[in-house]
Amino acid sequence: MAILEIQNVTKVFEDNLVVDNISLNINQGEFFTLLGPSGCGKTTLLRMIAGFTRPDSGKILLDGIDITDLPPEKRPLHTIFQSYALFPHMSVFDNVAFSLKMAKWDKSKIVSQVAELLDDVKLTKFAKRYPHELSGGQRQRVAIARALVDRPRLLLLDEPLSALDARLRGHMHVELVKLQEETGVTFIYVTHDQSEALALSSRIAVMNLGNVEQLDKPQEVYSKPNTYFVADFLGKCNLLPAKVIAIKANRITLCVADILEFELEMDSLNNITVGQSGWYSIRPEKVKAKRREPEDAELFFAKAIVHGYYYYGEGTLYIFMLENGTKVQAMLANYKTEQASFFEDNAQVMLSFDPQAGSFIAR
Ligand SMILES: Nc1ncnc2c1ncn2[C@@H]1O[C@H](COP(=O)(O)OP(=O)(O)O)[C@@H](O)[C@H]1O
Ligand SMILES: [Mg+2]
Structure with a gap:
């Protein structure tokens, strides 16, 4: 069930359309992330949810109730920023207890509730310390304990x-x-860091220029990006020019980089027609390279030569060149001790991948 409904929310600063008619629902108990590059409007959207910034148009509903005009202190939520604003003259315990004292909780209930939260963030031993006696990570854990202690919505x-x-x-x-x-x-988390978003979230809204380009589970936005921006922003990606040359039932035939041809099964064919151009997107770790042709009939393969490689520790990123000069990246896992390279420059290889591991992005 939706705990928060954002309906057609827009914000303009001066002439700058910062949040462009965004609508989305966040479910009860989700770890929901707004992911996007700096300046795409994440903080502005979050501040509108918190009540610090008023939308120019649109509505925000919490538990079905319109809170668009409710002042921040009346909203049952807390916000944590990069710079943790702890009270410097209060102990860890008193910092965490603050909102419960303000709400005039019973003293013994405050003690047990704060103790539980300090235990959750592993700071029980630090209850009597002051913020300046803590590390940055510990201070941020106090801020989180303080924000969760009164169980906000x-x-x-x-x-x-x-x-x-x-x-x-x-x-x-x-x-x-x-x-x-x-x-x-329910957590609503803002970050520009794609790996953080993938690791933490139940769902991710990928934002660009004040819009949500894709909203889905981490594995979906990563492996089935809807747009060029989403594919490119969420880590390394091969984005090869592609054209639809045939459609049969729910399968399309793609001509990729002018020389590769394979079929792709589609979840939906909405608006895709023969002749449609776009990109075939496939992550580098989905591409394999062998000296010889693999036997697996499920795989598609293509001849290429080694153009260069970069050692990344956990893997080595190879840049291969197809016969017509198109570059294809492959991340090969360094599973053997001290292995850093698999092929020399200009070596001939056979690339292989399951076409279904990538996706077609219409232009
Ligand atoms: N109070 C403000 N007045 C004018 N412009 C603002 C204000 N707040 C944010 N902006 C502009 O809105 C855009 C989006 O900002 P922000 O929401 O902070 O992005 P993000 O958090 O994604 O980095 C930026 O171009 C920023 O300069
Ligand atoms: Mg920001």
Whole structure:
């Protein structure tokens, strides 16, 4: 069931259309992410949900009730920003207890509720410390505990981990997902980091220039992007020029990069016609390379030569060149000890992939 409904919400700053008629529903208990490049309108949309910014038009409903005109302090939600605003003169315990004291909770109930949250964020031992005696990661955990302690309907998080180093961010990802599951609070998370969005979210809205380009589960937006932007923004991607040359039932035949021809099964054929141009998108890790032709009849293969490669640690990214010069990237996993390269420059190889592992994006 939808906890939050965003209906035709628009925001213009000066002449700048920052949020362009966005409509979407967020479900109860979701870890929902707004993902997009800097400046695409994520924070503005989040601030409208929080009530800090008023939409120029459109409505926002929480639990079916129109909250568009409700001031921020009347909304049953909390917001966490990149810069954690803890009260510096209060202990960790008092920071977390703050909203419960304001709501005049019973003292013994406050003690047990705060203890539970501190335990959840593994800060029980730090209850008496002050913010300046904590690391950045610990301070952010206090901010999260404080924001969850009165069980809000929504927790809004705007790039909350971007000040932390990569290792700490990884730890926090695991904790955030656990906290969200344990508390059942609906999270709306903003990030420009695609790997963070993929790892955390139950669903992702990919934003570009004030619009939502695709809204789906992480594995869907990653492997079946709807638009060129989504394919390109969510990590490395081969985006090969393609044209529909035949349609039969729910299958299309594509001519890709002028020399490859294969069939693709489609979930829907809406508006796709013979002659339609666009791109065939396939992630580099879905492309394999062998010295010889593979035997698997399911696979499509194409001759290529090695154009170059980059060592990435967990894999090596190869740039292959098809016979007509079109470049195709393949990420080959470094599963053997110290393996860094599989082929030398200009080596002849046979590329193979399952056409269904990629998707057709209409122009
Ligand atoms: N209060 C404001 N006044 C004028 N322009 C703003 C204001 N807030 C944001 N903007 C502009 O709106 C655009 C989107 O900003 P923002 O929502 O912060 O994007 P994001 O969070 O995706 O980086 C940017 O071009 C930004 O400069
Ligand atoms: Mg922002």
